[in-house]
Every structure is written in C-alpha cells, then in structure tokens.
Amino acid sequence: MSISDKTSFAPSTYQDRGLTVPFTTPGLTLARMRVAGNKPPEFLLAGWSGGKGYYVMTWKSIQDTMNTTLHDRVLYEQLHKQRVDHPRELRATILKVAARGLAGPESRDRARKLLRTDRDYRYLTSYQIILRLLDACHVPSHLLAGQDITTEAGQKLVKGLLAGAAKKVGISYDELQTRIDRLSDLVWPLGLPNAPGQGRLRELLASVKEVRTTLASWTDQLPPEVAPMCRFDAYLAEETLKLAGGLIERLDDQLAAMLGVMAYWDTTHPEMSKGMSRLWWLLDGWDYLVGLIKTSAIRSTHDRQATVARVFELVPMIPKEEYAVDFHDASIGSLVATQKRRIRPNEDWRTATLDFDQVRQIEEIRALMS
Amino acid sequence: MTAAIDWREVARKSSSLSDDKLVEITRLIERMPEEGTRRELLAQMRPRLVRLRPPRRLTPQRLLFQPIEDLFDPLDQYRRKVGQVSRQAVGPCWELVQRRVSPTILKNIRTRLERPDPLSPEQATALGAPLWAAAAEALEDELGTAAKGRSGGRLAAELRDMSGQLSEMAQLFVIACEIEETKSNLPKRPIEYLAEADIEYMVGMINRVFNKSRQATKRFLFVQMARMERPGYLIDILRDERWARQLASSSQMMTDVEQDVFKDVLVEAGSLRDISGGFDDPVHAAAYAETLVDRLASMEKALGPARDDRAQKEIYAARRNIGEFIVGKVMAKADANLVRFIDSGTALAPDAGANDAQAAVEPQRTAEEWAHSLRRCASMSRHIGVRGQVEEKLDRLCGHIEQHTRLADQAGKGSPAQVYSSVRLIEILAGPGKAEELLREALNLDRAFDQPDEEFD
Numbered sequence: 156m157s158i159s160d161k162t163s164f165a166p167s168t169y170q171d172r173g174l175t176v177p178f179t180t181p182g183l184t185l186a187r188m189r190v191a192g193n194k195p196p197e198f199l200l201a202g203w204s205g206g207k208g209y210y211v212m213t214w215k216s217i218q219d220t221m222n223t224t225l226h227d228r229v230l231y232e233q234l235h236k237q238r239v240d241h242p243r244e245l246r247a248t249i250l251k252v253a254a255r256g257l258a259g260p261e262s263r264d265r266a267r268k269l270l271r272t273d274r275d276y277r278y279l280t281s282y283q284i285i286l287r288l289l290d291a292c293h294v295p296s297h298l299l300a301g302q303d304i305t306t307e308a309g310q311k312l313v314k315g316l317l318a319g320a321a322k323k324v325g326i327s328y329d330e331l332q333t334r335i336d337r338l339s340d341l342v343w344p345l346g347l348p349n350a351p352g353q354g355r356l357r358e359l360l361a362s363v364k365e366v367r368t369t370l371a372s373w374t375d376q377l378p379p380e381v382a383p384m385c386r387f388d389a390y391l392a393e394e395t396l397k398l399a400g401g402l403i404e405r406l407d408d409q410l411a412a413m414l415g416v417m418a419y420w421d422t423t424h425p426e427m428s429k430g431m432s433r434l435w436w437l438l439d440g441w442d443y444l445v446g447l448i449k450t451s452a453i454r455s456t457h458d459r460q461a462t463v464a465r466v467f468e469l470v471p472m473i474p475k476e477e478y479a480v481d482f483h484d485a486s487i488g489s490l491v492a493t494q495k496r497r498i499r500p501n502e503d504w505r506t507a508t509l510d511f512d513q514v515r516q517i518e519e520i521r522a523l524m525s
Numbered sequence: 526m527t528a529a530i531d532w533r534e535v536a537r538k539s540s541s542l543s544d545d546k547l548v549e550i551t552r553l554i555e556r557m558p559e560e561g562t563r564r565e566l567l568a569q570m571r572p573r574l575v576r577l578r579p580p581r582r583l584t585p586q587r588l589l590f591q592p593i594e595d596l597f598d599p600l601d602q603y604r605r606k607v608g609q610v611s612r613q614a615v616g617p618c619w620e621l622v623q624r625r626v627s628p629t630i631l632k633n634i635r636t637r638l639e640r641p642d643p644l645s646p647e648q649a650t651a652l653g654a655p656l657w658a659a660a661a662e663a664l665e666d667e668l669g670t671a672a673k674g675r676s677g678g679r680l681a682a683e684l685r686d687m688s689g690q691l692s693e694m695a696q697l698f699v700i701a702c703e704i705e706e707t708k709s710n711l712p713k714r715p716i717e718y719l720a721e722a723d724i725e726y727m728v729g730m731i732n733r734v735f736n737k738s739r740q741a742t743k744r745f746l747f748v749q750m751a752r753m754e755r756p757g758y759l760i761d762i763l764r765d766e767r768w769a770r771q772l773a774s775s776s777q778m779m780t781d782v783e784q785d786v787f788k789d790v791l792v793e794a795g796s797l798r799d800i801s802g803g804f805d806d807p808v809h810a811a812a813y814a815e816t817l818v819d820r821l822a823s824m825e826k827a828l829g830p831a832r833d834d835r836a837q838k839e840i841y842a843a844r845r846n847i848g849e850f851i852v853g854k855v856m857a858k859a860d861a862n863l864v865r866f867i868d869s870g871t872a873l874a875p876d877a878g879a880n881d882a883q884a885a886v887e888p889q890r891t892a893e894e895w896a897h898s899l900r901r902c903a904s905m906s907r908h909i910g911v912r913g914q915v916e917e918k919l920d921r922l923c924g925h926i927e928q929h930t931r932l933a934d935q936a937g938k939g940s941p942a943q944v945y946s947s948v949r950l951i952e953i954l955a956g957p958g959k960a961e962e963l964l965r966e967a968l969n970l971d972r973a974f975d976q977p978d979e980e981f982d
Contacts (some may be wrong), residue, residue, distance in 0.1 A: 225948060225957040225964065233974055251974060254943045260889040380722070453708040455646050457723075511900060511953065 166474045169433075173199050175440030176234070177521055178227040180256050181513040183217065185443055185469045190240040201468055222509045226257035241432070242439040243344070253521070258430070261522035276346065276354065277392065281339035283347045284413065288335070289316055291414035292323040324417045334417055337424065341431055348407040359438050359492050360399050362445040367392035368447060370466070373459050385463045391470050395437060398477065401435045441470040446520040532562075547580040555582040556561060573809065581829025583644065585634045586619050590661060591696060592701035595714065595751040596744075606789035608747040608782075610697075615692035618664070624657075625663035630655050646709040651940055654702050661698035664691055696741040697748075703734050704748055715816065724762055728771050731763075735773040740775045742774050746782045754816065758785050764827075787824045794843030797850045807862070810854040811898035814847055818905040821847070823908035844859040848909040850903050859895040859902075863922060863950070866892045867929050889946055896953040903954075922956050927963055942966055 166457035173187030176198075187199040187209075198217060200210040212233050217223065230252045239245050251275075252258070282304070289296035302309045306514050315329070321331040326368035346354025353361075370389035374382050409416060409427055416423045444466055535550060546797065551574065581587060596610045605808040623631070637644070637652055644652065668688055697704070707730050708714075711723050727749065734745045737762075750756040760783050761766055769776075793937045794817055819975065821843055860907040866888070899919060906915040944967045952960035963971070 178873045223957065225960045228957065228961055229964075229970065232970065236974075256889070256942070256949060259949075260886040260893070264886055456715070457710050457712055460710075460722075461712070509957065511897065515897075 161316055162172070165472045168474050168476045169184075169436040169439075170240075172472065172474050174242055176230070176238070176245065177249060177443050177445070178223070178230065179514050179517045180223045180227050181251055181510055181517065182221055183223065183227060183438060183515055188234065192240070197234060207351070207374060211296070214379065222459065224509065224514055225255075229255075229257055242435040243432075245439075258514070259518040262518055265522045273343075273355070276352065277339060277343040278446065279352065280346055281335065281345040281352075283350050284335055285313065285317065287347065287410075287413040288320055288417060290291050292320040292401065294319045294323070304435075324414065326417070331417065334420055334424075338416065338427075341424075341428060342410065344404070345403065345406060346429065347410050355402070356434055356438060359442055359445070360396065360403070363396055363399075363438070363441050366441075366445055366448055367396060370463070377456070377463065379460060381460045381463055384467045387418050387464060388466045388470055391473065394473055396472075398473065399434060399437050402437070406434075407432050437477070440469065443520060444469060446522075532557075532566055533569070535614070536566040547573055551579045551581070556966055570680050583638050583649065585631055585638065585656070587658055588634060588638070588649065589619065589622060590615060591649070591653065592657065592704040592748075593697050594749050596697070606792050606947075607785040608695055608751065608789050611687070611690050612689045614694060617687060618660075618694055621667055622663060623665065624658045626656065626659040630659055646705065650702055650705040650709070653705065657698045657701035659694050661701075668692055668695070686882045693744060696738065696744045699738050700741045700745055703730060703737070704745065706730070706748070706907065708752070711752075714752045717754045719759070726766060727759075728763075728768050732771070732773040734849050738840070739774075743778055743782055746774075747786070749883035750776065750782065750786045755819045755823030756790075757820075757825070757827030760824075762828040766956060783824075783828060783875050787828060788821045789842050790817070790824055791839050793817060794846050795839075797846040804854045807855045807859040808894050808898045809861070811851065811901040814851045814855065815901045815905055820935075824907045844909045848911040851909070852911060852914060855898055855902055856915065860918055860922055863895045863899070864891060864925060867896075867926055867947075889949075890948060892946075893953060896950050900953050919954055923951055923959065926950055926954075930963065930967055940969060941973060 160238070170189065172190075173189040175185050176188050178184060178186055183198075183200070185201075187201075188196045188198065189524050190196045195213055195215075198212050200212065212220070214235070230249065233239075233252060234245070234250050237244065237248060239248055250266045250270050253262045254270060256263035258266075261329045284297045286299065286395065289299075296316070298312065298316065301314060304310060317331055321328045323476075324331060326334075342354075345356045346352070367389055368391060370385055374385045374389065377385055407426060409423060409430075416433050447465060448462060449467075532554065537552075547570070551567070551570065552568050553571075554563055557566075577941045578621070583591075593610055596608065597612050597615075598609045630697055634656060636653055651855070662724075668691055671688065707727070731742065731745065731749075733741045750759060751806065753759045760779075762770065763779060772779075797817075804813065825840065899915075903910075903915050903919055905914040926947050928946060933943060944964065948960040948967075951963055
C-alpha cells in the first residue's frame, strides 16, 4: 500500500470515527460506537483477530461472538437507552456505570471521586463566570469575597449584583441567570482561563503532551520495524495537541470577554458550543491511551514495543473534516502489517472463556482514566 | 503510626497488590538504608516476588548471576532437576570469580552501580558483558585444573564436587549477553503468549546462540522454557514447519530439551506433597498451582500421549498431587475467607467508615482476589481430576452469595451497593451470565439508572 492510500484509514467525520467506549472485555477495548438515527448503534473493532481494517458489528453480533463482561452489558444497555451520541454524554454514562463497581473497586472509587470533582468544578466555574461578568460590568464583585453564597443572604446579594449586571448587558435578570447556567454547563469541563484548578479537558491535554514527549523519546531507541509506528503515534499526538491548543485558545479569548459573551449570546454561544464539541471529539479516546502508557511497566524494549503497537491500534485518527492529515514519513499500510504481527489472543487459552487476567489489566487502566 | 509500620502493612498485603505496584514497592524497599527492615519486608513479600521476579537493586554478584536466575532451583521446594542450576554453586562460583577476574572489571561495575541513576536493561547487559566473559573463562580454566587434581584447598574440592553445576554455569556465561538481550526483547516472565514478531526474534536468537556455542544452545533453550508460562507452547512453535526449517539447532537437541523439561515439571509436581509451608496465602498458592498445571498440560499436549505405563503413572501422580494441593491449600481457605466476608457484610458494604480511597477499596478487592483464586481452581480443575469437587464448592458458594443478597434485600437491609458487590463476585466465580441474572433479579436496572442515587451519582 502506498503512502497516499493511508488517508483512507482516516474517517471523514467524527461521527464516522465513532465514540470511544472503554469496555472491559478483552477484544472490545476502545471499540468505537457509531450512532445513526433510530438504528441500534454499530461498533467498529480495529485489528480484531489480526485482520486488516475494522469489523463493523451490532451489539447482538458481539454478544453472539464473545463472552462480554457484566460491566459492558450494563454500559451498552445504558448507552443505547439514553441514545448517547457525544463524548460528553458518553463520559457521564461511563462514570455512572463505573460508580456502581462493575469495572472493579478501583474504578468505582475513581468514578465516584470524578463525579464529585465534576460537580464541584461546575459550581466553581459558575462562580468564576459570575465574578468575571461582574468585573466586566464594573459591578463591585469584591462584595462577594468571604460570603457564603449558598445561604439565603448570600443568594440575595448575588441576585442584587447580577441584576445590576443584567442592566449593563441589556437583558432581564432571569435571562442572564439562564445564560450563566448554560455557559457553566458548556465550559466547566474546560474551565475558565487562569481559573484556580484546571478543567478536565485542560488536564487531559497536558497528559497527551506528556504522552507525546514519552513516545518521541522512545522513537530512537526502538528497532527499525517499530520506530515508524512510534513516530506515527507521536505525530498524531502532536497534531491533536496543535488542533486542541488552537480550539482552547479561541475559547479562552471568547471567555476572557465575558460581557461580550452575554451581550452577543446568539452568536457567541453556538460558536462556543461548536468549539467545545470539537474539543470533546478531538480528545475522545486519549485518556485510555494515557492510562495505558502510565500503567505499562515500561522497562524493557519489548514493553515499549508492545505499548507502541497497542497505541498504534487504538490511537484516535483525526477525521478529514477537521484536518487534511498528511503523513509524509511513513507508509501506514506497512505499519498496519507490522502491528498485526503483535496481536495476542483475547480468551483464556485453557477454557476459551473470558480471560479475567486480561480483564483485570484493562480495569487497572480504566481506574486511571479521567 | 510510623513509616516502618506502614511499610509492614504494605508488605503484608502484597498478595493483593497489582504486579506493577509490587515492582514499585520492591524498588522503594530496596532503597531503605536499614538492612534488617529491608530483609524483613522483602521476606514477607517473597511468595509474590518468587513468582513475579521484579528487577532487584543490582550488585556485582547479582549482575553476574542475572543471566542464570531463571534456572536456579526454588528456595522452598528443592528437588534436583535436569534443567536447573543449584543455588549451592553460587557461593563457590562467586568466590572464584572474585579471585580470578580482573579487579578493574569488578571496580568498574561497582563504580557504576553506586551511581543513583538506574540502569536500563541494555546498559546492564553492556556493563555485565566483560564480567560474564571473564567468568566463563575463569570457570572453564579452573574446572580444567581441578579435574586434573592439580590444585588443592577447600575451593578446589568444592569445585570438583560441583563440577557439573559450574560447567553449566560456564556455558551460560558464554551466552549471557544473548540471554539478557532476549529477556529485554521478549515479554516479561512468565511469558504467556508470543506474537509473530516475538517468535521471529526468538528463532533468530537461537540461531545466533547456536553459531556462537553449540554446546550452550541447550542451556539457552532451558532458559527460554523456564521463562514460558507454558513451555509446551514454545515447543509447538519451534516444531512448526515454518519456524523449524529456520532453526539451525538439531532436532535431536530439541527432543532432549523437551524430555528434560517434561521430567522437571513432573519432579516439581511430585514435590508438592512435601511442601509444608510457604503457601499460607490461597491467592499465591492458586497462582503457583496454575503455573504448574499450565506447564504440565502444555507439555502433555506438545509431546503427545505417554508411551509407557510408567510415564503414564507419573503423569497421573503429578495431576493428583496438584489436585490435592489446590483442594487443601486454596479452596478450603479461599472459600472460608469469602464466606466469612460475605456473612460479616464487610465485603458487601465496602464504603462503611472508610475515608481514604485505599481503605475503601481494600475489603472488596481482597474478596475479589479470593474469588479469582477460586476461579483459577475451576479453570484448571478439568486437567487435574478435581472438577466435580471444585464445581460443587463454587455452586455452593455462589448459592450462598445469592441467598445472602436476597435475604438482605427482603429484610430491607440490602443496598444497591451490596448488590453490585455481590454480582461482581458472582461474575468472577460463575461468569457474567449468572451475574447478570442476579443483577436483574435484585435490581430494576432502568429505575436504578434513571433515578439519581446519592450513593453513586
């Protein structure tokens, strides 16, 4: 396969690429779920059984083909029932299921902690938006310092200050409150620029940066057969970082002008929604890879090779709609062939049933996901 | 609570730590300045360390014997095996090496090992190469002299007594770099599976060793067999026509190695009856038994049916020994522990009073570890003739968990958290199908996820 053919591996759109679902059944890890209309979702399984390209299967076919974990059965049921079709809803559902302990005790505690952190961070973001808006409207925000705004008196104070801001924006208090709520819902996963603590997506981006650096440092130490795969993984991480960095910069610029966001809501909100949505999609799937590299006991050359091959198999391709990917330095066809030489079976060799030792390894990585 | 007490607690719980965490903890313990504490903590963790073999802090002596470590006989259940090297030979060998090898080589190694930055496997191989070469030469020379009876003294006498062992060591030192390179380029021990790229590497390395020393090739194959979870799997691969025709070593050599490895597995299984201690933890005992069953079953499969009655009897005896071992050392203890946990409600109410994440996770994880050890027993039971016993025990245990969950539910004492913990144990013991049945019976899943639950959401 020539270099020019490789772009056929890149999906056209994010919806084409599908959502990355962190199932715990070996063989289903990071299956991509595509949702179209009222049909049941379909799953794309990359490199399954060592074959080229992707298998496209419904959940029913998957159930007929392999023994799935209870966690995956419940997760699928919830994804299907709630018609999840966006990484943001996907994450909420994943955490809900994991919080029940179905992906192991570590994942359960991690999920509960994340749910609490998310709730707190959403609240903090909302408060930050109010403060910045008041400052932008020259309404004295310092009056809120040291106040407990959850009390009745605190609420009254906030309401009075926001009423002043609403006048400056030229809308009613209720409308301003609605816009603040909607903006908080939209941007809390990113957080405001220079806010205390980082939003989850900023943190994830920092982890992808670390992964890129790690992969780049391995490239020269790996055998010639594997090095191009590692270069490819690092390159995709780099491109993802560039695109995500650009999106965040634009969103930060918009959030820095809080008065403008509220005043020109009909234009800014859809724009920001689109930007956030693209950011969610762009980073979808990376948190598992970050966990994979962190948990791999990367001590020997073989460990590094195996991790690189696995990352290559799972790395989220950037869709054509986002970016015209041009890989000049590697033939993806030959890389795919190399990667296929590193596959391993997904079932217990003795009983041909669910390989729980592999399930436990996957659960361990899951417990590190953000 | 002092730091030392914390470490003792960590060491005590080592059986439930993940492999990676155990490696990290071993590394930290080895940095402790106080030797007594270090030894005590490592002794507590030994059952896991023996199986996992995490990289240890290097000393010149450890570096010398690193290529041989896979062939050393186990400390706690010594039986002489063909493919193994006796630990008793370590002392005289090290004494000899210190005496005969150039002090510059040893000084260079000590200087590098004293530096705080860790060595990569590749750097360790480069550092050890001159030592191994010099050790091989010194051993061969000394053995030659000792055989002719020219030198006297205690060491010479010891060398004569252990000439077979030391000669094997000398062969292994000749190919030490190849052994270490192979370790670095193949999966960690125990190797469960070799991908195509790994097999290609292995075949290439066998040929390289064969060209370097035909005599040492057999030793190299012993090392590789010892690193496999299922040596028979490696035999199958190397016999496969595609790979066999690429191998430079003779088929007779391969046959000899296969027979010797099989004999060693039978000897190891035979010695199970004599084991009195060392397997108090059912999790460790299950993992050990599984390794042994994997080795035995894979060898039986690779070599085909036994040709004579005696061999057949030996195989049956080995299976029976392992069966008795898991019934006594694993099933009774793991089953009793699980029942106690379930009845006390500890495992099923993992959040009770636990403020830090680790403490909250611990009871459920411990219960799951026991469940996993029972699952291992079920998985290997058909090979060792205890399938009926194991199935009966698991059925009874699953029934107990289900009944406990239902009773708690009926009495209004059950919570969704308890149900989820129960189904997790059932999933490990009996598979996801049965767990799903219990989950749907105990909870209305639609309602459970539709309504926000303070406990989870």
